[in-house]
Amino acid sequence: MAIKSSNMKPLTDDPQRYRDVYYNAFYKMALKDILFEKVTQFFDTTVMMRLTHAIEGGEEFSVLGVGLGDGPHELHFMKSLRSQFSSICIVGVDLSESMLNTFQERVAALELNCESSVSCQLFNGPFSEFFAGSVLSKNKYNLISSIHSLYHLGDFETTFIQLASMMKDKGFIIVVCAKDNLISKTFNKFTWLSKNTQTLAGLSSTNVREFAHSQGYDVTTVDIPIQWDITEVFEDQSEFGNKLIDFFTQFAFFRKTAPSELMDELVNFWRLVSILDENGRILALSHEEILLISK
Template sequence: MSDSVSLKPLSRDPSRYKDVFLNAFCKIARKDLEYEEICRHFDRTVMKQLTRFFSNEDQCNVLGVGVGEGREECHFVKNLGAYFTSVCNVAIDPNEDMLTIYKKSITALNSGNASSSLSSSSSSSPVVFHGFSGSLAQFVSDSPLAEYKYNLISSIHSIYYIGDLETTFTQLTSMLKDKGMMLIVCNKDNCILPRTFSEKTYLPTVVEERRSSNVVRAFAEKQGYDVITCRVPMDWDITDVFDEQSDFGNKLFDFFTQTAYFRHTAPAKLVDDLLSFWRSISVLDKNGRILVPADEEILIISK
């Protein structure tokens, strides 16, 4: 099905993006399960290697790309601060509102550390924070912080948005210290998002939601990197997408198409086409809820 309709990419409407992401997508995306899994693999594998190869007197530089609210990144810097005497955290996100939420978490972390060091309970080093409100490409071309070398670089569900994989991977690895690590989280190819974007080519192409973990892993391995893969099986409850009266469902529709106000701006036949596609890849649970596969993988990359 091809159509010369003009659809507005969600990323070009930052306030709609924030509303859709935080108030709809995050509610069905099993973020707590994801957080626990990412933190568990970080503690078990990434911390182990970073504390083995780097002295605690080194400055630990941490780069977060597309941090959003940055819950996981906050965990990373907190735990790194328990080992390293100094931690510098650079966070990139073109969505200024999301970056502000993350910055507040780091400020809260630092004030928690300051009060626990006064009461002599366990504390971690204060985090020196630099936020960059822009894309990875702008960061690389405009920021002196792109000259730093980082012990850890993370990209959690942001690699779809960052341009071609070869350029992105080269930019990220060029900022990595020797023995540094990258933690990249992305959807597996059975997930609704890569499947939708592979199949429905009329959707906006400013995002590469087709870029599944398999593609990223294969690319990294071809460049000579070791990749540890941790699978996080998941499904999402997308029942509300099928209720056209539901504001919540319409926001989910926007996220799954990466288009602002899809249901009200796209031709009805595209709406129907997507609904029947999503129905075809879903299952009904015992309560009549519609569940769709949404597995993801944590890729821990090092040389």
Template sequence: MSVAVPNLKPLTEDPERYEEVFYKAFFKVSQTDVLLEKLNQFFDEKVMDLLTGVFGREEVVSLLGVGVGEGHTEFHFLKSLQTHYSSMCNIAVDPNEGMLQTFKTRVDTLNSDGKSSISCHWINGSLSQFLTDSPMAKTKYNLISAIHSLFYAGDFETTFTQLASMLKDKGVTVIVCKKGKYRIDKKINKRCTV
């Protein structure tokens, strides 16, 4: 069903507007790609050193991903950790079952290469459901990630405090929020920053 809007031409009939829309959309997509690439690089250069400096190769490394979507970043984390650890436990929480399934399919490829064993728990639901319903919410994790997902959680400070309480001593939390949305740098310096 289409709705007629006065003075609005289809983009195909307005080349200047088409170009403007295309470049704005392309710019946003390219910014996201650059951010994720920088995040992956930061993980490989800094976070891996922190984790491998504290947790030995023989330890089962546990990861909690909050709002993983299709798991692009978390997949990179697992792949990088796989080079050092022979056993990992990955818990992925996301309310979108289709996206979670995409991530699951990708992680299955890591298990099939024989490098390490990754046990996975796929939680189809919100973070609040996970925190109240899952016994895994009482587990301590080596790494907790929330990439562009905490703004869905509601009360940011309470959510951050809950996640921080689930972190092992000297574990790492990787949180990415849209610039200006939250000022987490002020709130977490007393806890753990990288």
């Protein structure tokens, strides 16, 4: 289906709206603080043990963060790693220069407060350009992270092969990806969304796991169930609800710019796949998954 309204714009084309929608709506609704807690807990209890068994503490530990954003997970990883490794280098790749700058400031502050040597190199641009043209893509990394970013990196299978080619022999890739949520359901139902936003929001952790296995990799998974309260999506005048709609569709100001029949189709679908709790709130069940990939 082609988009008929020339006013419709992919959310990634409006970085300011993207940040507003993500941090002030989706982040809160999707309980990202809980996800952060689960991911970092898994890293500290499982990943760190496997890393320290596989890698000598005296060597420089290298990290590649893909779709880094402002890197809250990667910053935590570095805080944990510094207890075992005296030298840590992180390379971050992201489309947002402002987010990369924020991450760099946080790393600089971390370096002042620890004994480990910490270095940070950043690439502002798409992952495809990083892999094709940056000398940093020729390096091998102990740990590669992709935290909810595979949807935006291009063809998934190509991207996975490229990431794996940069992993050291005893290295790991840690991925966080939706297993099943309202966004993946929406993009799988309305395929025109992917075609017009250039995102793979329908990609699931099942796709990642199955492809990794087909390439000969071991995968450890952890399921994280969360309930999204989407009640305000159905309230026309709700600013919070309209921001959620933008993230669910990956279009900026979707309710204002999309043809009314598209809006109606989506709202009806979201009601169909949601549940009503005892308080009258409309909930969408979500499953996120952590995948730890290694040879």
